[in-house]
């Protein structure tokens with residue numbers, strides 16, 4: 349078996365085809381630049397811009413959606429979420445203004461309200477949820493909330 353090689357159009361080095369990313373559109377099904385050059389490009393300003401533009405495009409969005417449904421992605425994400433790096437990034441993000449804004453906006457949105465209502469309904473059916481509700485109803489704050497709700501309902505009744 350002969351090992352096929354080709355020259356990278358960027359760095360000019362002759363390398364085995366395994367050093368080139370796959371590209372179904374090209375003749376030899378490999379990209380013209382080698383993986384190392386591809387990584388360099390991805391890190392560059394131009395590369396980042398091109399990637400951002402691609403991700404915003406219809407094609408890019410479809411590719412991302414397809415990838416996010418794949419088993420590979422789910423596995424990768426599950427693995428990533430176990431790492432310290434993710435936990436740190438998540439904690440940092442949760443404290444950021446951007447996250448607060450996104451969360452607040454989402455909570456106000458129709459979808460956000462639906463998701464929340466569903467989650468609460470589901471939680472209330474669990475043992476833990478029932479206990480929390482019971483504990484809350486006995487607590488001072490819970491009594492106040494309940495009283496406020498009753499008052500509000502009464503007011504609405506009186507109005508009609």
Ligand SMILES: [Zn+2]
Nearest residue numbers: 356359382385
């Ligand atoms: Zn190269």
